Amino acid sequence: MSILRPIRDALDVLNGKWKLPIIVALTFGEKRFSEIAREVHGITDRVLSKELQDLVMNGLVKRTVEDSFPIKVTYALTPHxxxxxxxxxxxxxxxxxxxxxxxxxxxxxxxxxxxxxxxxxxx
The missing domain is CATH 1.10.287 (Helix Hairpins)
Structure with missing residues (x-):
């Protein structure tokens, strides 16, 4: 296996300037969207939403929707x-x-x- 392939795979998952700061923000426990937005300075809500979707899709973040009123959505890191x-x-x-x-x-x-x-x- 080429050394570049696994590096490219890693960079494809962690690309951009926001994914690692989001992951670091979540290292201290689960958070709601607005809490992440406050901790990751400079990110827009639209970009945060897209980045969280990518992180969920890649198995790095878990999105939990609580059936309550109002509905509570939290994000947390996965064991992976x-x-x-x-x-x-x-x-x-x-x-x-x-x-x-x-x-x-x-x-x-x-x-x-x-x-x-x-x-x-x-x-």
Whole structure:
């Protein structure tokens, strides 16, 4: 089996900038749609709805509809999603390392942009 095939499969499931933040938001327990929207800053309701559908379809998130009034819909991680723990931690470590690398190289255009972003986030 090619090394690229499983990587492509993983990226197809986790593509975009929202799926991993949604998964991370759900690591602390089940949440309603509005709670996820508050925790994942910048996502629109339409995009959140689409991303949750994709995550449910891929077996990473479970959607539960409670027969109550009003109807309560919650989202939670599935046991299968726990297999992403090492991936998320590796991405976190790499992100910290990469940010340090970029910030130590202030002569590049990328570093200048990174400095600007870091300063914006600190303010």
């Amino acid at each position: 999603s726990e297999s992403l723990g090492e991936v998320i931690e590796a991405l976190r470590k790499w992100g910290v390392s990469h940010r340090e690398f970029i910030l130590k190289s202030p002569t590049t255009e990328t570093a200048q942009r990174a400095h600007a972003v870091a300063n914006d986030q600190l303010n």
